[in-house]
Each structure stands twice: as structure tokens, then as C-alpha cells.
Amino acid sequence: MSVADLVKTFTFYEILVGMKATITVFIQRIILRNRKAITLQYPHEKRDLPGSYRGMIALLKYDDGVEKCVGCDLCEAACPSRVITVISAEVEGEPAKRYAKEYYMDMTRCLFCGLCVDACPVDALAMTKEYEWARYNKRDLRLDKPQLLALGDRNFPVREKKLEFQHPNVAYFNIGHKNLPHKAS
């Protein structure tokens, strides 16, 4: 230990430097009033979320109210946490067309990676900015198709148009890829 170190130890030099830093912030905050808290009063104030925010997952519809989902099961295959269960079926009277008869998402397991949204060939899935989904019963977090569609209706008021050259009886892939609507902020 050198002499300078000893002097610093016995005069509490480093401690005084630190205490100067804290009192500076205190004075700026209380007396000069040129400094503000960086925190927000959460339930009353909320952060602006980035557009790429990955919140609850929603199922989308076309502007004519038809579900986009064609029941291809690719989201189920892409999901690393086995959140998604799709039971697909033929559309009545249209053998070439399929749809998701039942669609379940167990959000207790979801890690919001967004792989299902990337995997979807018809952009039927989208991530919303909803995050306040604390529930008293964990079974309330197993969402079924009406709940997921409601999420989509709630967060994406402007629906995508069905492309005109699409034959009404043919499922098509990759046409609207990455053509998701803007999220409601």
C-alpha cells in the first residue's frame, strides 16, 4: 500500500467522491428541478412499444371476414414450445380448400419467439402489442380460435384485402408473405 493509498483510505476519498455523485443527482432533482425520473408510473403511464414488439399472438381475417388460416399446421411444426395445436378440416363442399376447425394456443408455454408468425404461409398469424395478460387461472391462458380471432380483430382494425387473382377454391401460399398489417399502437 503506497502512501497515497493510505491517505485515501483514512480520508475516505473514494466514499466522498461517490457521495458527491448522489447528492448532485438529489440537488438536480429537488432543488434545481432540471432532472426527471426515468421510471414511469406503470399502470397510469405506459411505455411506447416498438413496432416490432412481440406480444400476444392473434389470428387474422381478410377484409371480407373470412379467416386467413388454411389449416396447414406449419405453425404447429415451427413452434419450439409446442404451444399450438391445429385441427384442420376441409371446407364444406369445397374439397380443395382447408381451414383450421380448431386452433388452440397454450400461452402459458409461449416464449413469444415469433417463429409461428414467420412460418405462416398466408400471414394468418400476427403478434400484437398486448402484454397485460396476468390471469388468476392458468386455464384461462389456453386460448381457442374465437379468442385468437378476437385478439386479431381488436388489434388490427384494418384488415388485409384478399388478392384478386386468387381463385376462390384454391389455397395459395407465399403470396402475401411479410405483408402484415400495422399494429395498433
Place this chain on the structure above:
Amino acid sequence: MDMLVFAGASVAKIAVVMVTVLITVAILTLAERKVLSWMQDRMGPMEVGPYGILQPIADGIKLFFKEDIIPAGANWVLFSLAPIISLIPAFIGFAVVPYGPNIEYELYGVTIKPFIISDINIGILYVLAFASIGAYGVILGGWASNNKYSLLGGLRAAAQVISYELNVGLAIIGVLILAGSLSLVTIAEKQAGGFWHWNLIGGLQIIGFVVYVISSVAETNRLPFDLPEADSELVAGWMTEYSGMRFAFFFMAEYANMILVSCIASVLFLGGYHAPYPGTLLPGILGYFEGVAWFTVKVYFFLFLFFWIRATLPRLRYDQLMRFGWKVMLPLALANIVITAIVVYVLR
């Protein structure tokens, strides 16, 4: 009759001091959170009342109605006794602190000192003795909880209190040499007449002052010396198993101890109720209350210092705590005693 008047006056003074201390504890719980958050770019409690000023009431109600849990396997006698052992010594020390000038009034033929509950000639010794008993509450509470974290916290408290009580005792000896008395009232009276007569400046007790303040922070188990409580290592140390009112007792004891050491520090080093200028500005009875106001200001300065240190410094490691206590604080306190003794001997 004389005894009755004296007892009545004493009880009234004790009641006023107790209520003041309890209110101050309530204010401190809020003030600590607010000051810490202001220093750390946060807001602190904002929900209960405007700017959260009713938070202490909400906290009090919550603690009062919480379930009272005694863990299985705990020694319930000591477990219940520990918060009381902790709380009573914290409050009992206020009996000898001079809150205002040492004036006397005749009431029904009995002499009454309105600003001093009792002036015993070993005042400071009495305070230190009860502060040591308060540590038993921590140690017994830690042992009686039947929990490894509580036990570790209690053991740490034992080691820490021994190391730092020694320094507190040695740091004030310089003041005692200057005053020639152990009575807090006499010590305060000898510092009359402006800030250049205070022990800190006139008595050149700067080293003693610094050692006393740091050691009293350690003695009250406050950050950066809160090893008995060490949230990040020991959950809550000796308070881990406590809940409800028992926890509130420990909490109140901690804050009351803070107020007590602040009172002692302002009496010993900053002239107690004396203003930094000679005499008083206000005449007559108002002048006495000016003294009380100055005492309050000094006490609150020390309480702010507690928060300030807490906002600045991280917790010490255990070996750092011991090294700091025995290798830095103790030599400083001893040097202070030697220098003060020599200077006083030469000058008188």
C-alpha cells in the same frame, strides 16, 4: 403530592417524546424511500395520497393486519421476546437526551425541567449499555427462528456489534475528555455560544465525529453495514421468519435506533440544542423552542446522512467490514483519544 406532580410531569414528557419518536419513525420510512428514489432517478411511493405521503399509514395497517406466523421448530418464547428486546432499548435511550435548554420551572413547589426527561450523570454510558442490549434482540431473534439464514444473520450481528460498539465507545471519549462529564446535559451545556464552541469545530473532534458516525451506521445495521440483514445473501437475515407486528417491532427498533444515534451525535458533536450563533434570536420562551428547532434540524441532518450513505455505498463484504472496523476505525479512534488527551493536558 410532590412525587405525584413529578411523576405526572415525567409521564407527560415521556408521552410527548414517545409520540414524537413514533411519528418520526413513520416519517422516516417514507422519507427514506423518497430520498433514495430521488437520488436514484426514481419516484418512490406515489400511489397512496398525493405524492405517496400517506404510505406510512398504509404500511402500518398492512403490518398490523398481517398473519402472525411462528415457524415450526422455532423457540416461540425467544421468538416472541426478541422483537421486544430489540424495541425497548431503542426507545429507552431517549430518556437522557436533552431536547432543549436546561431550564427549570416551579410547578406546585416541584422543580421540573421541561426539555429533559432525566439528567443522570452517566447518561452516555446508559445509552451505550442499552444499545448493546438491543443487539441481543437481533441475535436471539436469529437463533430462535430455526432458520439457517436467520442464524447467520444473528451471528453476523453479534460480531459486527462487538466490533463497532467498541469504536463508538472510543470515538466519544475525546468529547468526554473535553466536557469532563458523562452527562449528555452537561456535554450540551458546555458547547454554548456559537458553532466555534461545538465539539466538532471548537474541540477539533473531527476524527471522533467521523468514527462515531460511521460506527453508528454499523451499529444500527444500516447500509453499507447491513450484513445481518443482507437481502441478497440471507433473504432478510435475522428477520427472515418474522412477519406482521413482530417484523414491525424490528423495523421500528431500527428506525428508533437511527434517531437515537442521530440525537447522540448532535448532542456530542454539534452542540445539541445550541444554535450556530451565540444566544438565541427569539426572546424568552420562544428562544427555548428555537433551541429545540435547532436540535431537530441537526437530528434530521444526521438522518439524511444515513439515507445519503445508503444511496451511495454498496454493502461491504464480511472481511472488509472486519478489516475496516479493526484496522481503520479503531486506530483512528485511539489516535483521537491520545491527541485530545495530550492537547487538553497541555492547554489546561
